[in-house]
Amino acid sequence: MNPSTSSADSEAKNEICKVCDLVAHGVHFGVSSCRACAAFFRRTIVMSRTKKYKCRGGHSKCEVNTSDRYQCRLCRYNKCVTMGMTAENVQWNRDPFPENRKRKEHGSEKEEEMKKRPPSPPHALLTKPKRIVDVTMLSAKIQKILNDKKIAENPKLKNLNNLERLDHALREWRSKQKKEEDMEMISKLTIHEMFQMCEDQMLVIATWLAHCPFFQKLEPTERYRMFKVVWNVWRRFERVEMSVQMFGRRTPGRVMKFAMSEKFYVTPKLSIDISKITNWPLSAQFMGGLFRDSVRKLFEQTGVQLAYLEPSSMEMTYMLSQLSWQLAGQALQGKVMEIAEIQQEELADNLHHHYLQIKRRSNYAGRLVKLMSVVNIVKRLQIERKITIELANVFDFFNVELSDPDFFEG
Template sequence: MYTFSFQNPSKPDPAGDDSGVDTSSKRKGVPETCLVCGALTRGMHFQVASCRACAAFFRRSVKAKKVYRCRRGNRNCDLTKPPNGKPICRFCRLQKCYKVGMRLENSGTDETVLVHSNTCSTESSYSGSPENTSYLRVVNGNRLERDVDKVIQEIREFFKSNIRFGAMNVPSGVHATPFQQLQYAFSKFREEMTPSTPVVPVHTYDKLAVYPFMEEYAKKSAHMMMSCDPFVHLCPEDKYKLFKHAWPLIHYLERQFSSCEIFGYDIDDLRFVITDKVAIHAVNSQVYVDGMPQEKVNELTKFCYPLKQGMFEMITVPMKQLQITQFEVCYMVGLIIFDTTEVRGLREETKIIGEQTLEQFSSELHNYYTYELKMPNYAARHAKLIRLISGSQQLSLKISEYMVMAKVFDIFITDIYESELIA
């Protein structure tokens, strides 16, 4: 269980420097190895034996909320051997800084201690803001009243447009491919939907406070889909059919990928990001529902345990073992959006556009594996991506089935999984 301590801001050590280094005389004659890059160092930065270069890089990256991409795409670069004299991979360097224990709030300055105090007050529990949850309520102990018609109508109106959403900053005369458009939109989507700063799993959280985020997630997913030309040119009704099938699957895969990006790929690490501000621990974090007796909440949690186990086995473990890249996640998102075989009642024109778009996406993936990752034999890896999509589809069906059973057994009653927002 995580514990937090609130201490008075300490005065900065005159012997320290801007990177939070301990330069006391008793350490000056004892060279150590930087835990990040392997270079020799004689000081402690952010409570960790590290060189000044890595400490300065960590401070700049965290302060500026930098988002990096792994140079090689495998998120396991050797930081002790820069390639041909080039700078080491910034993504892997920042991840290593977090892994060895660097934390900006531990530097001891007035500024960072105050940041620590402010964030801890929100990390111990999460209940959401009243304005976001005012239209959510539980009545009769286990019935969730939640009106999603407004969200559905807003998305349907948005899909009536035939103008691409969001513009890419490309030179005049340069045409972006549909997959490049989706890549750009997916990157922007993740910037809005994932925490911009390091997060610590909360001790307790109100399940109702997560629903407003889910609705915003659905709307942002619609924006992302409308950033891709082939989708824009479909008829509004087919757009919505593809959307309501796709966005829950995208949610399962993207949330797990973002959790891996933030917390790493250790299979035993059970931390998981659930909103753009909140992360939980699958075992230690306790859930409650405002207005619902805790006995009922515990009963629902126990009833839904197989769903949590299924997500771990079908999505979490395979994704962490694969050490998937954002390019591959975006490819899966594209496959989910334009997979017309899984959606009934689509026009023939829509099916043709979907098939042509998937062929283009497959060519982009081939080029990525062949020329960027230098992986000519990628059939096994591609098969694992398809299994991840299949796992998300199975999970989506299971969740709907379990919510129906929970309604039948009077454990928890909600109509959202039978609404037009979810297929």
């Protein structure tokens, strides 16, 4: 048994992490805490980082909570100690990224579960078999990009830090964005056309992720799983911010145009034909509303803040990165969470350097809080959206299945 973690996980059930207020996963180093804060405390002790930490706010009074735990490492460590974490049980000489973890092949658990299930009851045979949409070729394209080490080794990126690399990738994508007068309005959209736009943006997002050195530390299967968790919310958030930037400075809460891609924009009157993926007469209205509402809610709840903040490309990159790694860490746990923890600390350092050395701005704490509040809104809306989609699946709204069922899990 790992002496750093008490076996009495049940005692921490339904409790919150005493350090950051997220859900606790057990008692670590004597304190009910989440795995992320436990890993942070262990790394701090093992790597003797306490003397290297400096308070971002300058007064050792920074907030440490669900949204701000990554911003000031000194205050986070001090809170760990204040809450009662002790270094006595920290394991030394433990590889933070063990490469010899035993992992099951993707899908093997599902196959074993299917073998144990009893035969389907007779009434199940009355259900119409769903048409399978093969995304194998698209999946192969995405994984080829995610595993292409040459992207991260591009000589242009040699002297750039982590955040600057990702900003470089975001700028490359946005450099293709046409001006409003050169864009074409779409009033009707089929599900095939919509998926085609998503497919093009999937490749962009895969390339963006591949620019990150920490992303390359993941196993290939973990890279692909992370991509599936984040691509859709990344796409929507990036497009909403671009739309506010292009069309919504005057009326950010009522943006009437949405830059769906670099070439096309739509309005609230957009008609989405999803008849190819459903047999339910009412589901077209329901699901069409879902597609529109997920974007509408983002506009309504983040538009004003985005218009007011006018985030720079670097700040938008920071928000996209925090959003991606937080969602991936929470969804995938394990090694992904460990790397997500370090990645977010690195991003915070990079942004700190950007504000101080590039922008010559030392008092940025308030702005950072506002940026992260936007990220938290996007995360909350993403949870709501997933619940709605799960509800649609429960009622069998879709008459198609993807060859990779969790391709749209995000």
